[in-house]
Amino acid sequence: MDKKALRKELLIKRENLTEKEILKKSNLITNSIYNSKVYRDAKTIMTYISFKNEVYTHNIIKKSIIENKKIVVPITIPETKELKISQVLDFSELEIGYYNILTPKKEFLRYIDPKDIDLVLVPGVAFDKNGYRIGYGGGYYDRFLDKLRKDAIKIGLAFDLQLIDKVPKDNYDKPVDIIITENEIINCSGKI
Template identity: 40%
Template structure:
């Protein structure tokens, strides 16, 4: 069930036209940027969008213009992940996992504060904030270590189901979801 639903939604996302993806992504970014949480945040912790995910590149550029730090994840073997600051997209290279990452060591990593904005990717969500990622468990392990992080998912509205997802005990829900149609959950 879980894998079939994930595949179905990812296929739907893949079929999104680039114009539609950009339009919906811009609405999501505007909602986030208009929030008090974004205003107060010192650092934007975000994934680097790939495939047909919500486009995070314009948001990252805006965060730099707004004087915020930007931190992005580096995934290692055995599900380990840490976040490092970047000052430019030129620092990014394609990793062995096929995602764009900076080439930085764990010693350069930074830990999110409760007031920072922390964006979470995913394939499928429900109204309660439960999520299916991409199957690696990287974010769930990270949240296990840092449970006080306020987790914000950014997704297209068709990725949010009207029924409860079947999740495991180790799956960590997000605190809110921003779609092009608005906000689900508290901010």
């Protein structure tokens, strides 16, 4: 099956989750993140801002700010198909942006260098146990992940139903190092 067909099939599966199921599974995933050494050691964390039925990240953002972590979030630039990143000091600095995803308000843009990031929480539609993912089709994250330091850790957040045997991959696809689901932590890279 090609990426487009897999994306459609898995998005439908995810849409069948109830809000209660999403929050329960997301809490299990979030607790695994908080208990991980990579999270505790990270000073600068990039996370996507969840929307619809993705693994919920709003609480990660809020708690990390309270814990004095430097939290940065992606800003989508559709014209150039790139992600820029901006530091968030408070959740109230966000507003609805492109694709109906929360993004920093213009007056709170604080761009930072991707090389400053220690840990990235990566969204996806599907993941395989080698860390390859199917995103939403824009290639934003694959291009962005190339800009990170070699030692930056990339964690894919997914529900178990998003795990598949093998993601069809292209040369530009970048794997994550770890996948965290509600039931397991998969070390894909052997780096951790």
